[in-house]
Amino acid sequence: MTFAPRTWTVGEVVSATLLNTEIRDQFASILDAWTPYTPVWTGQTTNPVLNNGTLTGRYLKVGRTCHVQIELLMGSLTTYGSGGWVLSLPFAASATGNRIGLAHAFQSARVQGQLVVAPNASTGLLFFPATTSVSFLSLATATAPVTWAAGGRIYVSFTYETAT
Structure with missing residues (x-):
């Protein structure tokens, strides 16, 4: 819960309530625990279905800066859809600049990739090498990486x- 700092006026009496609001509460929001959220996993053509897999996310928002961690675990009944994979964000992105985050896939190989957040986006696109033998990135799919x-x-x- 961050907010704009107070504009003080000459002669204003500083009270414990004002100090708690302006100082303690601001620091508490920065040092707060991460907030869990459930990302939505979609495919650009056909959506995957999690079934008995798990998809968890958590975030820490300080002002307009949002730190996010997501874990997707495939289950025995998970289906993978078709087209590139997309994960929802906890908040819409600002209108300026792309953001790139780190992604790590682990199945028959460990593969490093990226999550890209475009301006004004409410989702991030998952990119990995198309196969474990190439280095260029493609959208993550049922068979890539x-x-x-x-x-x-x-x-x-x-x-x-x-954005807010």
Whole structure:
């Protein structure tokens, strides 16, 4: 819960309530625990279905800066949809600049990738090498960077500027 600092006036009496609001509460928001959220996982053509997999997220928002961590664990009944994969953000992104975060896939190989947040976006696009033998990035799909199965994991960590 961050807010704009107070503009003080000459002769104003400083009280414990004002100090708590202006100083304690601002610091508490910076040092607060992360807030859990459930990201939405979609495909650009057909949506994946999590079924018995798990998808968890958490964020820490300080002002308009939002730090996010997401973990996707594939279950034995998870289906992978078609087209590139997209994960929802806890807040819409600002209108300026792209943001790039770190992604890590683990199935039959460990593959490093990126999550890209475009201006004004409410989702981030997952990019990994198309296969474990190439270095250029493609959208993550049911078969890129690996053929996904139960036990596969994707970890994502990124920071972006929110719209509000």
